[in-house]
Amino acid sequence: MTDSPAPGGVTQAPSRAGAANRTARAPVKAGRPDAAIGAWVVAGLLAYLVLPWYAIQDSAWYSVLPQLFGGPETANGLVQAFSHGRGWLLLGLAGLVMAASSLALLPGRKQGQLLIAGGLMGSVGLAACGFMIGAKGWSFEWLGRSFGDLSIQQFGMGAGASLALMSLIVLAAFGIARLGYFKGDLFVAASVVVCAVLMLLFIAYPVSKALYGAFLNEEGLWSLAALYERVGHARVWGLDCVAGGVRCGVAWNTLALALLTAAGSTVLGTMMALMAERGALRWQTPLRVLAFLPIITPPFVVGLGLILLFGRAGVVNQFLDYAFNITPTRWFYGMLGVWVAQMFAFTPIAFMIMRGVVQGVSPSLEEAAQTLRADRLKTFYTVTLPLLKPGLANAFLVGFIESMADFGNPVVVGGQFSVLSTEIFFAIVGAQYDQGRAASLAWILTLFALAVFTIQRALLGKQNYTTVSGKGDSGIAMVLPDSVRRTIYAVTLPWMAFTIVIYCFAFAGGFVQTWGRDYTLTLHHFKTAFAVEWGQFGMVWAGTAWNSFFTTVKLAGLAAPVTAVLGLLIAWLLARTQFKGQGFFEFAALLAFAIPGTVLGVSYILAFNVPPLELTGTGLIIVLCFIFRNLPVGVRAGTAAFRQLDKSLDEASLMLRASTLQTLFRVVLPLLKPALVAALVYSFVRAMTTVSAVIFLVTAENELATTYIIGRVGNGDYGVALAYCTVLMLLMSLAIVLIQLLVGERKLGRRKSGTAAPIKILQGTP
Incomplete structure (x- = not known):
């Protein structure tokens, strides 16, 4: 492309600086959300002025608003800093002032650098002081040895401190966006940073603090040998059951149970979702009601119902004893009982995930396959099922992790069958408190979850499963193939009947004087x-x-x-x-x-x-x-x-x-x-x-x-x-x-009634 000549016949080259400025400001021009920066600065300043800085014991924060300029427990941030000797609180105020000064600059790198500097100085400073200074002065002994005793203490964060810290974190995220990251979108940058901070603070921090105990020996000193001794024990990884022994280690028990539960709940949940969305209308309403019953019930109710049915004094054992003279035993207690209970507990989760995925499958893709002379069965296996792959992987992952973390069902119907969650529980509340062993077993659960998560991402990869686009889809969902429909009915209908029986027992128990x-x-x-x-x-x-x-x-x-x-x-x-x-x-x-x-x-x-x-x-x-x-x-x-x-x-x-x-x-x-x-x-x-x-x-x-x-x-x-x-x-x-x-339900622009006309291929048609 040739530059056009300027007046006078002189050709002018385009300004590189101007082009660079236009390119840099392009993402900002669409939104120019400097108002958002100003709003969060104001929110942070108000946190210092109109809210109590520290948490109020035994009362709500708004009950002490008249005492904001009073004592050390109820005062706002400014009074705490200037009147009660807590000068470290001024770090946050200085960060807010620095962020406010960035409003005088045009959106760009300089503004972003100023926002990041102010946000990080204030948030990191407040957080560091919060962890180092506690209710008794210094929170760590080494600080006392280094700086001497500290007579001033501070309490837990209150409404003012929380809002100020949040404002500083958001302002730092805005600065990252101004540097060009996240395509310059302030909302995206703030969402990523705030979500990351929340997960770090309320998941990673407490869990890591508990898991750290796995590396401490009996004297409280850090030791890798202590971790190896706890994790490598035969009680955890033993394979006696394979060699003819009584039981295997709790790690293998947990892994096998989790795989069975994840696979079973995913398959059953998918069948229920297909039956609810593609099956006969007369089954859809009862199925949707029954599918939610296990999830709205306290976990021990299902276990109690199963014991009333299959326990040693349950209805099934009593019938076998009466009809066939079979002595009642505890055959249901163990892995079988836990697996059945978990299937009741976690199948509804898979159903809820898969129902939305089944709804999203585009009928046009199925109709295209049938146009290419594929019958319904082949279309189901080559088109419908592959499009369900993301939902299947997600349902399996959730079922696997839920099974590993389950505690109630193994305790109620597990009998002598041990899993990691129950071992951790008894290590914490048992006769011999052993936080180190509990933390070591929790490490194994975490590694199992990480392994399945990695496999799931590898299987899905970067394949495209898009079925809902901007184009209207007037197709009608394909009717299930006869063989698939019969298989689904043969599995889901007995499950529905079984569910009704269990909940009838649980429901009746509250209306009789004494059960049994x-x-x-x-x-x-x-x-x-x-x-x-x-x-x-x-x-x-x-x-x-x-x-x-x-x-x-x-x-x-x-x-x-x-x-x-x-x-x-x-x-x-x-x-x-x-x-x-x-x-x-x-x-x-x-x-x-x-x-x-x-x-x-x-x-x-x-x-x-x-x-x-x-x-x-x-x-x-x-x-x-x-x-x-x-x-x-x-x-x-x-x-x-x-x-x-x-x-x-x-x-x-x-x-x-x-x-x-x-x-x-x-x-x-x-x-x-x-x-x-x-x-x-x-x-x-x-x-x-x-x-x-x-x-x-x-x-x-x-x-x-x-x-x-x-x-x-x-x-x-x-x-x-x-x-x-x-x-x-x-x-x-x-x-x-x-x-x-x-x-409500989402609207996808598809017909919900009518019968799809059969596709006829005329002889001789090219």
């Missing part, structure tokens, strides 16, 4: 738990279960939407952006599932019982445990859904000058409704029914439904426990219906 002895119908157990009386000042919640009920609903209701939004946001970042450390970023989001709930609970106690995050005994620590324990399901469901969405949809929205945030809410989110429903439902019901992750975090003021039920079971009061479980099942069923009504 007195079957008189009664409502006494419901009255004991949920009695309501009228007192002198109005209605009184007199039942013994009301306190735990209200607390559980409140904390689960707070955690569920945060878990769903954060999980889908992380999935979007993994699917639509590229940055260094992306693989580690994804593994960190899944790490909470690889750690048993008991270890995660103990990790939170060890990490968050001292400043700067002094959360032990509060409801917030339970909410955080809910969020990051259930986060992986939202991530995996969103990842599977994003693999089916064409990136051109996002690009078209951005080309029409919509911001990244507008694209997420107006284009992407409506297409992610199945994944959103799965994340919301799972996070809410798991928060309502979890046991192992919170058993060490509850207090008398924050008692949860599951801990109340376990207490009743421990006292032999099964009637009240089962009555409470019935109420929980009804509540969570109502919650699932409301979530589905509020979120």
Whole structure:
């Protein structure tokens, strides 16, 4: 291309500096979000002025707002720094001032460097001082030996400190975007950095603090020999069962059980999803209802129902003894019982993941295969199943990790069959407390999860599974081949009947006087738990279960939407952006599932019982445990859904000058409704029914439904426990219906009725 001559006949070369400036400013021009920088600077300054800096004991932060300029416990950040001798707090204020000065510059590298310098100086400075200075002065002995005793102390972070620290982190992320990373998008940069900090703080930090105990010997000194001695023990890796012995090591038991459960739940969940979306209409509604029953039930209810059926005194053994004179035994207890219980517990997760993936399969691709003379069976195996590959891999991964981390089912029906999660539990709460052994076994779980995660990424690779694009799809989903339909019905219908039987037992247990002895119908157990009386000042919640009920609903209701939004946001970042450390970023989001709930609970106690995050005994620590324990399901469901969405949809929205945030809410989110429903439902019901992750975090003021039920079971009061479980099942069923009504179904522009006309090939047609 030849440059056009300037007036006077002189040809002017284009300015390199001007071209470079246009290129550098191109990403910023679309949004020019300097207003976002100013907003976060203002938020950080307000955190120093109008909020208490430290956490307030036994009361809410807003209750002490009139005392912001008062004593050392309730004052704001400025008063703490100037009046109470905590000058290190000025590091954050200096960082905010430096970030504010960047607003005088044009968007570019200089502004980015100033934002990064201010954000890092403030956030790293505040965080470092928070970890080094505690309630008794220096937090580490070596600091006292180096600098002498410190008379000034500080408490856990409060509302002011949290908001100021968040503002500084976001401003540093904005600076990274201004340097040209993340394509200059401030929202993407802030999302990646904030999500990474949250996972580092609430997953990696507490877990690593607990796992560090694996390297400590009995004297508390660091030793690799201590780790090798604990991990390499025959009780962990023994293969006596192969050589004719009684049992194998707990590592092999856990691995075999996890593989069986993952494979079984994935296959059954996929069959249920195909039956719900491609099967006869008369089965769809019952299937969708029954599929959610195991997930809305406390885990020990399924185990109790299975024991009532197959235990030594169960219905099946009693029938065999009566009809065939077969002596009742404990044949069900062991690996078989745990596997059946886990299949009931984890198949609904696979169903929810796979249902959204099945919905996303484009009928046009199936019709194209049939046009090329492929019959329905060949089309199913060569087109439909390969397009389900991302969902199958994600469902298998979640099932594998869930099985490894499961604690309740092995304890209830495991008998002498040991797995890593139960061994860790007894190492922590058993007669001989051994944190080092528990940490060593947790290392094995983490490595197993890492191995399966790596294999899954290698299998999927960078293949394209996009089936939802910007083009309308008016096709009708292909009817299942007869052989496939018969196989699915032969497997899923007995499973549905089995589910009904188990829950009938569990439901009836709350309405009889004493199960096994007195079957008189009664409502006494419901009255004991949920009695309501009228007192002198109005209605009184007199039942013994009301306190735990209200607390559980409140904390689960707070955690569920945060878990769903954060999980889908992380999935979007993994699917639509590229940055260094992306693989580690994804593994960190899944790490909470690889750690048993008991270890995660103990990790939170060890990490968050001292400043700067002094959360032990509060409801917030339970909410955080809910969020990051259930986060992986939202991530995996969103990842599977994003693999089916064409990136051109996002690009078209951005080309029409919509911001990244507008694209997420107006284009992407409506297409992610199945994944959103799965994340919301799972996070809410798991928060309502979890046991192992919170058993060490509850207090008398924050008692949860599951801990109340376990207490009743421990006292032999099964009637009240089962009555409470019935109420929980009804509540969570109502919650699932409301979530589905509020979120709705996604619209893909496809016909939902009509019969696909058979494709006829005329003789002689070329």
